[in-house]
Amino acid sequence: MSRALAAALLLAALPSPAAKPTQRSPIPAAPSASETAATPALERLAQAVTSDVREVKPEPPVALYLSGAAPELRRAFGTLLASRLASAGLAPVVLEAPSADAAESLAREQGTRALLRLTLGVEAGELRAHGDLFGTWVNFWSGRTATRAPSPAAAIAQAVEADAAVLALAAVEPPRPPATPSEEPRPLSLLGAVLARLPVPLAALAAGDLDGDGKDEVVALTERAVHVFAADGQLVAERSLEALPPSPAPTREPFGALALLSGPPRIAAFSTRFAHGEVLSLEGGALRAVSRLESAPLASDARGAFMPGQTAFTPEVRLGNGEQRLAGVQSRFTTFSSANSRLLLVHPDGSASFFARPSVAPLQLSGLGAGSALGDLDGDGTPELLTTSPELQPSPDVLRVFKTNGSDPTLHEPLWQGPLPAGRALQVVTANLDGDKRREVVVGLSQPDGTGVLFLLRQGAP
Numbered sequence: 001m002s003r004a005l006a007a008a009l010l011l012a013a014l015p016s017p018a019a020k021p022t023q024r025s026p027i028p029a030a031p032s033a034s035e036t037a038a039t040p041a042l043e044r045l046a047q048a049v050t051s052d053v054r055e056v057k058p059e060p061p062v063a064l065y066l067s068g069a070a071p072e073l074r075r076a077f078g079t080l081l082a083s084r085l086a087s088a089g090l091a092p093v094v095l096e097a098p099s100a101d102a103a104e105s106l107a108r109e110q111g112t113r114a115l116l117r118l119t120l121g122v123e124a125g126e127l128r129a130h131g132d133l134f135g136t137w138v139n140f141w142s143g144r145t146a147t148r149a150p151s152p153a154a155a156i157a158q159a160v161e162a163d164a165a166v167l168a169l170a171a172v173e174p175p176r177p178p179a180t181p182s183e184e185p186r187p188l189s190l191l192g193a194v195l196a197r198l199p200v201p202l203a204a205l206a207a208g209d210l211d212g213d214g215k216d217e218v219v220a221l222t223e224r225a226v227h228v229f230a231a232d233g234q235l236v237a238e239r240s241l242e243a244l245p246p247s248p249a250p251t252r253e254p255f256g257a258l259a260l261l262s263g264p265p266r267i268a269a270f271s272t273r274f275a276h277g278e279v280l281s282l283e284g285g286a287l288r289a290v291s292r293l294e295s296a297p298l299a300s301d302a303r304g305a306f307m308p309g310q311t312a313f314t315p316e317v318r319l320g321n322g323e324q325r326l327a328g329v330q331s332r333f334t335t336f337s338s339a340n341s342r343l344l345l346v347h348p349d350g351s352a353s354f355f356a357r358p359s360v361a362p363l364q365l366s367g368l369g370a371g372s373a374l375g376d377l378d379g380d381g382t383p384e385l386l387t388t389s390p391e392l393q394p395s396p397d398v399l400r401v402f403k404t405n406g407s408d409p410t411l412h413e414p415l416w417q418g419p420l421p422a423g424r425a426l427q428v429v430t431a432n433l434d435g436d437k438r439r440e441v442v443v444g445l446s447q448p449d450g451t452g453v454l455f456l457l458r459q460g461a462p
Contacts, residue, residue, distance in 0.1 A: 208260030375430025379437030
């Protein structure tokens with residue numbers, strides 16, 4: 001990702017005092033996050049740290065040393081924090097030092113009266129800063145020994161919910177020398193943040209380039225509507241499905257199917273709440289109905305059918321124009337994913353059928369969650385397997401990424417695994433939100449309070 005893109009995403013997240021209300025109302029955020037969603041994460045963290053520092057009442061000037069995270073993220077946060085400390089009358093001095101110990105010596109050399117040392121990082125969907133604040137003034141009677149004064153002294157630890165702008169900055173890597181043929185591939189590293197919130201749970205999730213700009217939009221199907229989000233989490237368009245006739249056998253929980261069709265780009269959406277689905281096109285910031293659907297869109301070239309009243313598909317998949325039947329599907333399934341001619345079907349008991357090609361017998365897997373997908377995260381042409389926990393109520397749910405290499409991927413150590421925020425992770429898709437070769441991951445989380453969350457995982461600098 002370029003620095004220009006990262007800066008653009010960060011600026012897009014900043015509130016504009018001159019902004020005018022639009023005709024279309026965005027999806028309301030969950031009540032518990034309505035206020036924080038309006039303020040960028042970097043700004044919220046800078047305000048929280050500044051509040052902690054002011055309570056200690058250090059004597060200015062205060063030196064500031066940051067470590068951890070990607071350089072672009074450190075610089076952006078350092079700029080905001082220094083501004084807040086300056087507004088508090090603490091005359092901050094930003095230090096560049098090779099280590100925390102070296103920063104203490106440098107702070108004394110520059111005549112500052114206190115040093116704030118913070119380690120910055122993104123973990124489990126949060127932007128975190130932790131460290132210490134202490135006085136750097138040396139007592140005359142200490143002689144050559146640089147003893148510390150008894151005050152000020154405090155431990156600083158703050159965390160806020162991360163956002164898409166934080167992930168954009170965290171993904172900017174420092175320049176790297178060209179890789180040698182013998183050099184091992186970089187380890188996979190995923191950093192997460194909330195991309196968007198919905199007032200109701202998700203029924204299905206998909207991603208694709210709807211406007212032809214080379215970057216994917218994220219499409220979320222809820223029980224009664226379709227929502228389209230941009231890479232920064234902003235709502236692009238939404239459409240109610242209420243005009244469709246009701247289903248004679250709806251499911252108790254939201255469930256449905258989404259697929260992105262090509263030539264021209266369109267959305268195929270089908271909720272079990274209704275008897276039919278719709279094909280939609282994005283035109284001028286609005287979704288327009290093109291035609292109706294009679295079968296569930298599993299992928300751009302795959303169709304299925306819902307089990308009446310159940311959150312599952314019947315054990316039949318039609319490929320291409322519907323004349324070819326996928327052989328080897330023995331039981332109903334809850335999840336369908338395809339990438340680079342490979343297919344994955346996850347069954348309700350956590351087992352799965354993995355097709356290296358549609359024409360060969362499937363490999364039987366186990367221990368997969370409903371939130372599973374195939375996606376080429378590293379751009380090498382071979383999709384990885386992404387899956388959540390097979391448990392009904394995991395605490396917390398965990399996303400795992402496996403390499404697909406012919407044998408059962410889950411028998412090998414995952415390329416990456418990490419916890420997800422609270423909620424049931426029932427949908428997973430990969431998306432190219434930057435226009436580069438590496439794909440991002442979007443997880444659909446159903447919250448205990450009845451709301452939905454789109455959680456974005458972006459590949460970050462290790």
